Amino acid sequence: MNTALKRHSQPKLSWWRKLLRCMLLAGVLFTSSALVIVTSAIVLEAPPIQVDQTTVFYGADHSVIGESHHGNKRYWIELEDISPSLIDAVISVEDREFYEHNGFDIPRIMSAIAANIKSGSKAQGASTITQQYARNLFLTHDKTWSRKLEEAFYALRLETHYDKEDILEGYLNTIYFGHGAYGIEAASKLYFDKSASQLTLSEASLLAGIPKGPSYYSPFSYPDRAKGRQRVVLASMEATGAITTTERQQAEQTEWELEPPGQLADERTGPYFQDHIEQLIESTDLNPQLMERGGLHVYTTLDPELQQLAEKWVELETPKDSDIQAALAVIDPHSGDVRALVGGKNYEESTYNRVIHAKRQPGSAIKPFLYYAALESGFTPLTSFRSEPTEFQTGTDGNTYTPGNYGEKYANDFIDLEEALAVSDNIYAMKTHLFLGPDALVNTAEKVGITTELDPIPSLALGTQGVRIIDMAAGYSALTNGGQSVKPRFIQKITDSQGNVLMEQKQETKQVLDPKKSYVLTDMMQSMFDLSLDSYTSATGASIAHLIDRPLAGKSGSTDYDSWMVGSSPQLTTAVWVGYDDNREMNHAQEGQVSKRIWAQFMREGLEDELKLAFSPPDGIVKTDIDPETGLLSSEECGPSRTIAFEAGTEPTKSCTDEMEKEAQDGEHRDQHENKLPEKEEKFFDRLKKWFE
Incomplete structure (x- = not known):
C-alpha cells in the first residue's frame, strides 16, 4: 500500500523539480544579463552630454525660414547658479526619488506598467530625470519596449559616469521650454528677462511645468493652462516638503510679470506658422525635445514671398490704434498645402494663433455650404424665394425666429439663388435652410472639412456658431477644387542630419462633392464683385470690386463680433478674419471692410505674376x-x-420673348374685357331701367 502511494506521487514531484530548475535557470540568466549590462555601462566610455548641431526649417522653395541653434544660442549655466526653487520644483514634479535611484525608479515603473496594462496603452510613463535626459540626448521618442530598454541602458551609463549634480545640470540646460528656448537660463530670459538664479518661487514653478507640453502650456499663448499646470507643480512641492502651505498659496496668488514676447519673432519667417510646426511635432512621435539633439531638417509648405505679402497687408489694413485683431490663412486648393499664415496682427504683442485655435462666427461666409446642399436638393441658380421681413416658426412649441437683412433692405419680391448669394439675403438663406431640413448644412460643412461640431439650429444658416479660420480656408478649397476636400498640410517631411526621412506627410484629397454642382456654386460666387448686378441692394463685394482684376469667387460674412472674407482663385484660397479677442462688438461702419480689403489686396498682389485663369468647368x-x-x-x-x-x-x-408674347396676349385679353365691361354694365342698367318702367 505504501509502495503504491510512493509511486503515485513521483510524477508530481518531478514536475515541481522541473519548475524549480527553470526558475533557477531564469534567475541565473537574468543575473548574468544584469551583470553584463552593468559591466558594459561601466566599461564603455562616458557618453557625451552636450549637443551643438543646428536644426533648420525650410520653406516650400527650400529656402531657410528659421533655425534652431542648439548649443550656440543656448545659455549653459552651472547648477549652483540656478534658483533652488526651480531645482526643487523640477525634482518634485518630475522625479521625487532622483537622488535615491540609480537611473530608473522600479516602483514607478511597476506602477506605470500596471496602469498601462489596465488601460491597454503605453500612455503613462515612469521616466526619471536621468531617463528623460538620456532620451533627449541619444534616442527617439517612440513609445516602444525596445526604446525603453535602450533608455534604461543609457540612463545607467549616465548614472555610472556622472554625478547626480552633473546629470541634473545637463537636464536643466537642455530641456525645451517652448518658443525656441532650450535650457532654463534661456527660458528665464525669455519669459522674465532675468537670470535663472533670480527666479522667485512663483516664476520657478511656472517654468517647471512648461516642459510637459511646451506649446500647450505656453504662458504667452495659453496663460490659463500655464496657471493650472503651475498649481500642479506647487502642490507637488508642498507634498514633498519643499515648501509650506503658506508659500504655495502665496505663489499661486502672485501675478506673473511676463516679458512682452517681441523677442520671439527674431528673424523667423512666419513665426505663427513655425510655432504651429512645433505643436504638430509635439503631437507625433517626433517630440520637439528630439530636436535638442540637433541636425534635423524640417521641410514645410510655407511660401516665403506669400507670407511676406500676407503679413504686409494685415499690418497695413488693420487699425494700429485699436485692440482689434486680424488673422489670415492661405491654402493651395488642389493640394491643401498651407502657403501663408498670419495668426494675429502683431506676433510681438500676442503669440496666440487665431488661425488654428480661435473659433469665430462666420456669419454669411457659411452660406456657400448651405447653397451647395440646395443644389444637391434640386435648386438651380434661378430658384426663387420672396425676400421680405419674415417671422419663422422654429418648432411646434410656438417659438419664432425673426432675422433681418443688413440695413433692413428687402426686395419685397422674388429673388433667385444667384442674386441672394451676391447680395447676401438672409431671408432667402433662412427659407432655404428650413426647406432643406436642419442637417443639410451640417453634413455639407463636415464633408468639406469644418472640424467644429455644428448644431442643426435655424440660425446656423446665418453663421452663428464658431468655426476655425483654417477650416474655412479648407472648406472653400473643396468648392474650388472640383469637390475634392483637402487636409491642410504644414510639413512635407523631416529628415535627420544624414538625410534619413524621420517623418513624411502625404497630401490628402478626397472627392466629397459633385464637381458640376461645385462649379455652378463657384460661378455664382463670382457675382459678389459684379457692379452691374442691378438689385434692391448692392453686391457685397462692391467696395473692393476695383481691386479685382481676375476671376475670383468668394463670400463675405459678418456678425456683431466678427468680419470675414473668404474666397479663391484657381491657384489660391484665402480666408481672412477680423474681430476682437474678447468678443466685443465691432463698429462695422469703420471696421467692417477691413477683412475684405486685406483679402483683396493680398489676392491681387500675391497672384500678380500668375496667369489670370478662369475656373475650369467639368463636363456637363x-x-x-x-x-x-x-x-x-x-x-x-x-x-x-x-x-x-x-x-x-x-x-x-x-x-424671354415667349414671356413677352404671353404678357402681350394677357394684356390684350384684359383690354378686351375692360372694353366690354361698360357695354355690359350699360345693358344691365338699361334692363334695370326698363324693369322699373
Whole structure:
C-alpha cells in the first residue's frame, strides 16, 4: 500500500523539480544579463552630454525660414547658479526619488506598467530625470519596449559616469521650454528677462511645468493652462516638503510679470506658422525635445514671398490704434498645402494663433455650404424665394425666429439663388435652410472639412456658431477644387542630419462633392464683385470690386463680433478674419471692410505674376445668357442679360420673348374685357331701367 502511494506521487514531484530548475535557470540568466549590462555601462566610455548641431526649417522653395541653434544660442549655466526653487520644483514634479535611484525608479515603473496594462496603452510613463535626459540626448521618442530598454541602458551609463549634480545640470540646460528656448537660463530670459538664479518661487514653478507640453502650456499663448499646470507643480512641492502651505498659496496668488514676447519673432519667417510646426511635432512621435539633439531638417509648405505679402497687408489694413485683431490663412486648393499664415496682427504683442485655435462666427461666409446642399436638393441658380421681413416658426412649441437683412433692405419680391448669394439675403438663406431640413448644412460643412461640431439650429444658416479660420480656408478649397476636400498640410517631411526621412506627410484629397454642382456654386460666387448686378441692394463685394482684376469667387460674412472674407482663385484660397479677442462688438461702419480689403489686396498682389485663369468647368456644364427680369433665355428684345452656369438639363428652355408674347396676349385679353365691361354694365342698367318702367 505504501509502495503504491510512493509511486503515485513521483510524477508530481518531478514536475515541481522541473519548475524549480527553470526558475533557477531564469534567475541565473537574468543575473548574468544584469551583470553584463552593468559591466558594459561601466566599461564603455562616458557618453557625451552636450549637443551643438543646428536644426533648420525650410520653406516650400527650400529656402531657410528659421533655425534652431542648439548649443550656440543656448545659455549653459552651472547648477549652483540656478534658483533652488526651480531645482526643487523640477525634482518634485518630475522625479521625487532622483537622488535615491540609480537611473530608473522600479516602483514607478511597476506602477506605470500596471496602469498601462489596465488601460491597454503605453500612455503613462515612469521616466526619471536621468531617463528623460538620456532620451533627449541619444534616442527617439517612440513609445516602444525596445526604446525603453535602450533608455534604461543609457540612463545607467549616465548614472555610472556622472554625478547626480552633473546629470541634473545637463537636464536643466537642455530641456525645451517652448518658443525656441532650450535650457532654463534661456527660458528665464525669455519669459522674465532675468537670470535663472533670480527666479522667485512663483516664476520657478511656472517654468517647471512648461516642459510637459511646451506649446500647450505656453504662458504667452495659453496663460490659463500655464496657471493650472503651475498649481500642479506647487502642490507637488508642498507634498514633498519643499515648501509650506503658506508659500504655495502665496505663489499661486502672485501675478506673473511676463516679458512682452517681441523677442520671439527674431528673424523667423512666419513665426505663427513655425510655432504651429512645433505643436504638430509635439503631437507625433517626433517630440520637439528630439530636436535638442540637433541636425534635423524640417521641410514645410510655407511660401516665403506669400507670407511676406500676407503679413504686409494685415499690418497695413488693420487699425494700429485699436485692440482689434486680424488673422489670415492661405491654402493651395488642389493640394491643401498651407502657403501663408498670419495668426494675429502683431506676433510681438500676442503669440496666440487665431488661425488654428480661435473659433469665430462666420456669419454669411457659411452660406456657400448651405447653397451647395440646395443644389444637391434640386435648386438651380434661378430658384426663387420672396425676400421680405419674415417671422419663422422654429418648432411646434410656438417659438419664432425673426432675422433681418443688413440695413433692413428687402426686395419685397422674388429673388433667385444667384442674386441672394451676391447680395447676401438672409431671408432667402433662412427659407432655404428650413426647406432643406436642419442637417443639410451640417453634413455639407463636415464633408468639406469644418472640424467644429455644428448644431442643426435655424440660425446656423446665418453663421452663428464658431468655426476655425483654417477650416474655412479648407472648406472653400473643396468648392474650388472640383469637390475634392483637402487636409491642410504644414510639413512635407523631416529628415535627420544624414538625410534619413524621420517623418513624411502625404497630401490628402478626397472627392466629397459633385464637381458640376461645385462649379455652378463657384460661378455664382463670382457675382459678389459684379457692379452691374442691378438689385434692391448692392453686391457685397462692391467696395473692393476695383481691386479685382481676375476671376475670383468668394463670400463675405459678418456678425456683431466678427468680419470675414473668404474666397479663391484657381491657384489660391484665402480666408481672412477680423474681430476682437474678447468678443466685443465691432463698429462695422469703420471696421467692417477691413477683412475684405486685406483679402483683396493680398489676392491681387500675391497672384500678380500668375496667369489670370478662369475656373475650369467639368463636363456637363452649360453657360447660358439669361434675362434677369424673367429668368428665361435672353434676347435682344428683352434688354441686358447675365451669363449663368447650369448643370446640363437644368437651364431654361423658353425665351424671354415667349414671356413677352404671353404678357402681350394677357394684356390684350384684359383690354378686351375692360372694353366690354361698360357695354355690359350699360345693358344691365338699361334692363334695370326698363324693369322699373
